[in-house]
Amino acid sequence: MHTLRNSRVRAGLAASLCLAMGLSLASCARDSETQDTAAAVSMKTDSSSAAPGDAKNQKTEKATLDTDPAPGGDFSFGPAEAAQADASYLSIEDVRIGSHDGYDRIVFEFGGEGKPGYFIRYEDIPAQQASGKPISVDGSPKLSVDLRGIGYPFDFEKTDYPSGPVRPEKTSGVNEVVGAGTFEGQSQYVVGMKGEKLRYKVFTLSNPTRLVIDFEAK
Numbered sequence: 001m002h003t004l005r006n007s008r009v010r011a012g013l014a015a016s017l018c019l020a021m022g023l024s025l026a027s028c029a030r031d032s033e034t035q036d037t038a039a040a041v042s043m044k045t046d047s048s049s050a051a052p053g054d055a056k057n058q059k060t061e062k063a064t065l066d067t068d069p070a071p072g073g074d075f076s077f078g079p080a081e082a083a084q085a086d087a088s089y090l091s092i093e094d095v096r097i098g099s100h101d102g103y104d105r106i107v108f109e110f111g112g113e114g115k116p117g118y119f120i121r122y123e124d125i126p127a128q129q130a131s132g133k134p135i136s137v138d139g140s141p142k143l144s145v146d147l148r149g150i151g152y153p154f155d156f157e158k159t160d161y162p163s164g165p166v167r168p169e170k171t172s173g174v175n176e177v178v179g180a181g182t183f184e185g186q187s188q189y190v191v192g193m194k195g196e197k198l199r200y201k202v203f204t205l206s207n208p209t210r211l212v213i214d215f216e217a218k
Helices: 004-020 025-035
Strands: 040-045 058-063 080-082 089-100 103-113 117-123 142-148 174-183 186-193 200-205 210-216
Touching (some): 080 200, 089 174, 103 174
Antiparallel strands (some): 040 089, 089 103, 103 210, 117 142, 200 210
16 A cells, blocks of 8 residues: 555655656656556545544545455355454554455554454444444445454544545445444444445455455455
8 A cells, every 4th residue: 555655755756767867757647647557545534633523634545455365265244253462452544445356355454553353244224332323324235344452543643543434436345434433442334335245354464454354246
């Protein structure tokens, strides 16, 4: 995944190289756009003084898709659950949604220490923890994603974690993803699907710490 900061650094280096070779910046820009064809929607949180939920606090940007291969094992409709590693205390840095050949992918990226736990399952009416209120998400059926081992945003000098809503443009089965808050070490997200349940696979990756959900394409 490219960050905005890394993209700006690379753009500056590319511009300097083009000038040194006597090429036009416009020509280099066209080449760069042609090469960056694989893109995902990313939701970011600004850690400034903006209040949680403020429209200015939510960002949407392009990012290169995570290409890490999934481990072996079958896709499934059933629930997936795993405990967090001991002493885990994690922040949610980004949530990315994109499409690969044969599957859609959602990536949760973490900061902090440890390895996240999770409980993921299809639910008719996902409810917000503590309040019990229904969580509104555009799409059906709905996949509930509980991330465990999560600290509160303010412990990581953040106003909030990424919450969206984010609607990717070219995914086969994922319609929208929204966040529903953090309470007592657990953050909630809900995935709205495009009309039918899809089998999925859940796994974690390192450097950086990530939780990945791959959905089998229709």
